[in-house]
Amino acid sequence: MAGAGTGVQDRAEEFEQLRPLLFSIAYRILGSVSEAEDAVQETWLRYETTTTRPDSLKSFLSTVVTRISIDVLRSARVRREEYVGDWLPEPLLSDPYEDPARAAELADSVSMAALLLLERLSPLERAVFVLREVFGFGYPEVAEAVGRTEAACRQLSARARKHMEEGRTRFDADREAREELAARFFAALREGKVEGLQELLSADVQLVGDGGGKAPQLARHVQGADKVARLMAGAFPPVFSIGTIVDAREINGQPGALFRDREGNVAVAVLLDIVDGEIAAIRSVINPDKLGHLAPLADVWAMKDEWNRTRRG
Template sequence: MANEEERDAVFQEHRAVLVGVAYRILGSVADAEDVVQEAWLRWPGVDAAKVEDARAFLIRVTSRLAIDRLRRVRARREEYVGPWLPEPLRTGPDGAAQAELADSVELALLVVLETLSPLERAAFVLREAFGLPYAEIAAAIGRSEPAVRQLARRAREHVQARRPRFAVDRAERRRVTERFLAAAAGGDLDGLVALLAPDAALVGDGGGKAPAPLRVIRGAVKVARFLLAIAKPERARRQLALLGLPESAAIAVEIDEVNGGPAIVGRAAGVPVVLISPVVADGLVTTVYLIANPDKLAPLAMSRRDGRDASART
């Protein structure tokens, strides 16, 4: 029994890191939790005498399971209704440790990672987010060290070419998000347009389960008009009805810390119904990610209820 308790204690010690690895590879909180659960089920059958570094071993197992799962879910994501966005992750208030890894869970980055192959994505995550040596990454993904270096280089160049540039000042991102929310809530079309880059884009994810645009909306005026339209009371009531919530329920809107940055979260009767995450660069919103799929918003409710910092930091 003591040995079993010891094993469980070792696994729990590294659980947050394992969830962090799996989430960054998969872009899904639910899939990440499933992968870590599978790793935990395999852990008792491992010969402890042959494990020199439990953390490295568990990361290796979790990475392989996450890569396998990503290969399986890729086909489902291609059949998804409308654009597919990663599941949001509530990361809690800012802090030195939080800021250190915030960039590696940004929604904008996870969207770019979706365009990598599973092996490229794993190599990028393990190297850039967790700083693993190439030799450890090679063992984790079952490739030679030279092959891993090539995978990581290709992935890094791909991400650098496609990743939006963020404002360096995190406080500025918060200020812009607050002004963005105030303009949208106040029905201020001109104010909202002024905060959007001329070529701003809105990407919506309803998954066929909640109202959301099936195509990317482009242009500051079109994006602003769409946001003001969905903020109208009659539109909000229809969405609540579709989600099985009372139409009379008030929607409380607040700015929360999601995926390492400020995001606007709307809740009705305590249930998250929409998330709007603005990407800010040079003082303007360049991209708006809107997630309304209730399945993807569920982790926001869970992390809020139990008070967890779900950032899965190292």
């Protein structure tokens, strides 16, 4: 019994070392923190009951979590087609997996823009792209993970890579400059001046909100600097007058902020795409189902009532 217990402990320790990688693979395939965590937990349960020792634990566990994620994604796609309004990935504050040799690929692939591009791929293309192009797995490992031949995986990878390159957003690389622009944006929101906001926005800026039909939201989808600036300038000063806190954060590798109520509970996550020194997209996730992993949740309906009273006043 002691030997068996030690074996379980050893397995658990080995698994924990690979957990960051497994989560990062699953999150990029699924675009969901909660579903990725479930996929990793299911991977552990399968590994715990495996009677044979794999030649490469990394390859074995990556295969298991990839296959689980593909199955989850296929069922999730039906739900996303019926989703109320625009669907956005669940915000991620920090990616637990680090690999200096692939830092650029890891950072690019976790942005909201990249995850939304990945949504357009088939589940197999998405999995192959994530394993091959993001994490640098060899084609034999990729083929084993998705249950296809190496030749088929090369074709899948080529199609996925072409699609991702065509739609890729070239974000500003200067982190300090991005953070400074984001700070100016949130300050302009507080002031509520249309001109102050307009000068920070690209001409075709997009404002996208994801409430999922479960939370009030400013707008689902608005495009154009003038429309976006006027909408936000009119709506946000009352938001701050009710004690809303802007907690500036890097979210999905891009500048953003968590908007919190006066008690510090999270109401919404806002992410900014900054391209050529301008804000090209503003994405807000307010669906409470997508924010629970970040912190205790605010009562956004109560906040809306207080906001309405302030505006009328």
